[in-house]
Amino acid sequence: MVSKVMTPEERAKVFKALADPRRVEIVELLARGAQCGTVIAESLGISVALLCHHWEVLVDAGLLKKERQGQLRICSLDAERLRDAMSMGAAWDQPQVPARAKATNGNNGRVKGAPKPATGSQAPRPPAKKSKRPARARRRTT
Secondary structure (H helix, E strand, O other), X not given: OOOOXXXXXXXXXXXXXXXXXXXXXXXXXXXXXXXXXXXHHHHHOOOHHHHHHHHHHHHHOOOEEEEEEOOEEEEEEXXXXXXXXXXXXXXXXXXXXOOOOOOOOOOOOOOOOOOOOOOOOOOOOOOOXXXXXXXXXXOOOO
């Protein structure tokens, strides 16, 4: 089955869903195989209600699939969707090389306005001298 390329909005939704450490833990548990909600809640030490909240965020992002088997809610990971989001589409296939800035005014390849690189022959500058002027006393106004 050929999956369609994820849009930046879809990819952002996946990463937003994974921004919560508890949801990452849920995804890690489900990477081992489909599990029942009560088992996941017990292993994470959270309530089933809180788990359901996190589930909905992950389902909305397309990372999880829920199905009902009798009274149990079995959840499984959509590993293909997670892989698609992590691959960043074609961005990893063809890495972009940043373009070099043009040298101007004969400054040997430096960008205009950039500081000159230090060389080993230059001595460090001495610290600035303090002013010899005494500190002024503040006048009280009453």
